[in-house]
Amino acid sequence: MKKNETKKMLFVTQFEELWFDALESLMDLRKAGFNHVVFLHIIERDKVAMRRGKGYLKDEEVRLREMANVRFIDWAENLFEQGMEVGAYIVVGNVLPKIISTAKEEGVDLIVTGRHRRPKLEELYAGSETLELLRRTSTPVLIHKYMLPSGKINDKPFERPLLALDWSDASENAVNYLLGFTDVIKKVVAIHVASEKLFKSDSAMEIQAIRKENRQKLEAVCDRFREVGIEAESHLYVGPTCEQIDKAAQEREATMIVGGTTGSKPFKEIFLGSTAKKLAERSTLPTLLIPASAKSKES
């Protein structure tokens, strides 16, 4: 990411999880060039859809649209007065397609959203909305949770990210993406979670070789951050991926979890996709997910 280049953030809110204080907690990103915020509110189609004997609920659409408009005007005034650029969309439709089409139309660099959950039964057939979003966009997605379990606001989520690496292309994209936040990140905690299966060998030498190889890879990543002035530390964990990432985030006092995801290969998706989904939906920390198809911000 080049300095002084204006970056756009798409802030998706259904006025349920994410409010203005969630956006304010991301204002530190202005140091990384995020000076353009685009608000998106989607009036879900079933809220205004045809009802027997009533037809399309135009009055309800106007009411919902104006409610969103009043909120966006207030938020926009606050940001405009700080010299930021602001845009807004209030649209009727289905959430995911609208997020994807707006992100594409505006050419955003980051999508910020809350946790969108489908009803359990629907999720069983259609899959997770988080996963579907990641599968269909090449833009990094921040599943933002700005309230810490303590009740305080996580006002600098990018200050101390925990970067979970699995040595995939998506992981490499995640490293490149974070390298663009030199003025925002103070310290990166780089971890790799090794599967317990790898430790089933009865040869101590073999196990140590695995440990050494992963430590070396982690340190190589840390060196890349150190070169641009970001502190970095590395840790190797063993066990179930999602649980270990969450544990590491707590132990290392991380402010956010970052990982690469892929949706391109069906087999990998079962593993990586489920980890991303679990982290996005269960972790109490914001989760930044970088799709494998994301363009490198260094190039």
Place this chain on the structure above:
Amino acid sequence: MAKKILTVDDDPDIIAFVKTVLEENGYIPMIAKNGEAGLAMVREEKPALVILDVLMPKQSGIRMYREMRYDKELKDIPVIVLSGIAKRTFLRSQEALTEFGDQPVPEPDAYIEKPVEPEELAEMIKKFVG
């Protein structure tokens, strides 16, 4: 000859309202739905007046207004800002951008906070383009 007036707004209801006011008063309405498209249309069509919203997709009215005032060929085209965003915010935003190093720009020719009565809008338009 009827004068061309450009409305830059993303709200279909406002577009329809302004278009009606313009047509009823003998002007030729032109429409753009965001600042980016609006600026391109101003450059191409050189309208007699621009009626400009602030909060829009792609590019806000604040940036479009700035671009117009920096452009030698467009800087004298009168602009009426018609927006839900307060005038105070518009001016503070322009001040903030100037503090960041941009050149200062003058205040818009007129500023109307939505909603507006058709007669008030028509009167304002006449004041600038006759």
